[in-house]
Amino acid sequence: MAVVHALAALLADRTRAAFCEALLDGRAWTAAELAAHARVAPSTASEHLTRLIGGGLLVEHRQGRHRYVSLAGPHVAELLEAMTAFAAPAQPRGLRAASASEAMARGRTCYDHLAGKLGIALKTGLLDLGVVTGELAITEPGLVWLKELGFEPSKRQTGRACLDWTERVPHLAGAAGAHLCEVFFERGWIKRIGTTRAVVLTPAGADGWRELGLK
Amino acid sequence: MAVVHALAALLADRTRAAFCEALLDGRAWTAAELAAHARVAPSTASEHLTRLIGGGLLVEHRQGRHRYVSLAGPHVAELLEAMTAFAAPAQPRGLRAASASEAMARGRTCYDHLAGKLGIALKTGLLDLGVVTGELAITEPGLVWLKELGFEPSKRQTGRACLDWTERVPHLAGAAGAHLCEVFFERGWIKRIGTTRAVVLTPAGADGWRELGLK
């Protein structure tokens, strides 16, 4: 009893329950994204997240000025599924969530650059071409290569490592990563799936990548 | 989201959680008994019971001027055990709490079947005898074995897994688990410790188990 009521109290709030339900897709969300999703102020979301993390339901991963949160593990998802199943006997939402999560792992945008398997494929391709170093700094030949794609150096750091949440390895961020992502969108090489952050490589994109010597 | 928070809210209150935990022994309690157990006024208990019944967690059985309530079914017990298992590593403080917790870990009823070390011993014994499979389904020879103990199949699922929150492995629930527990009580092989859920194997029980080829 002493424990059940504390756990239940965490999920007894509409907003916190909405957070958990959103996170059931397996992705990591930022605090602001969750706040907007649940229509509460950022300050409110911040407090809720602290409580959920303290209760062991969520884990956080701080990166720069962002606070990513995700479910603490499969056991949390299972508990939530069990409770949902109890309250709402039949709902085919497991399948949709699973496929959505899979699409997200395949490729997605990470702010302004590419992430997921697609982002990692881009990074390894650029590494093979000698455009970037292992630490994801841009080489001198790499800068020439980028300029051919319309890149103009700015004050913003050109090459930068960003930890990929699903792949657990760094991918390319910074001005170069953002520019490549932008170019790929412009050329129709990648496109978003619905309104989510998931993106997919188009047939034209596969051709384009080969032309550039990627993949 | 919309459903989980409503279910969680029912269990988020100390008093209601205490009611449910008390009812985990599988018996029906009167409103006054629960009120005394949780140390609240009868009026308070009455309101809580109405909410729990409305939420589908409990069922009531009115008899004269008494209002008997019990868990709405095994699925409720399983949900409660799952939630307890999640918030688990609760280390008891104080000798009394420790010994009570220890007795509970050694053997207890989980709604209508056995749990704790005793429940796990039963499961492994049945597994050795070939009565149940590793997934806790009843085998054909197992059904014969059960019928010799007076078991009659019903519409209720015969063998079923229920996660044991102290042992972290599944034990036997379902109609078969309930029947065995009932038989053990009838034969005086197990008995309750005081009025708690904790049960202990009697000397006669130890003999009986050996006769059955258990343990």
Next chain:
DNA sequence: CGGACGTTTCGGCGCCGGCCGAAGTGTTCC
């Protein structure tokens, strides 16, 4: 029929907790 008892309904009280905005911290971008 009257009294005892289990339960329920109804006010009323107090407090916890969710919410927001404002101000502050730390990071990124230019």
Next chain:
DNA sequence: GGAACACTTCGGCCGGCGCCGAAACGTCCG
């Protein structure tokens, strides 16, 4: 360095909920 941005901390407000006691209802028993 300064501006923009994500997030956090802090007061303060407000609604909801759990609690109780008093009174009403229904049942059982003598």
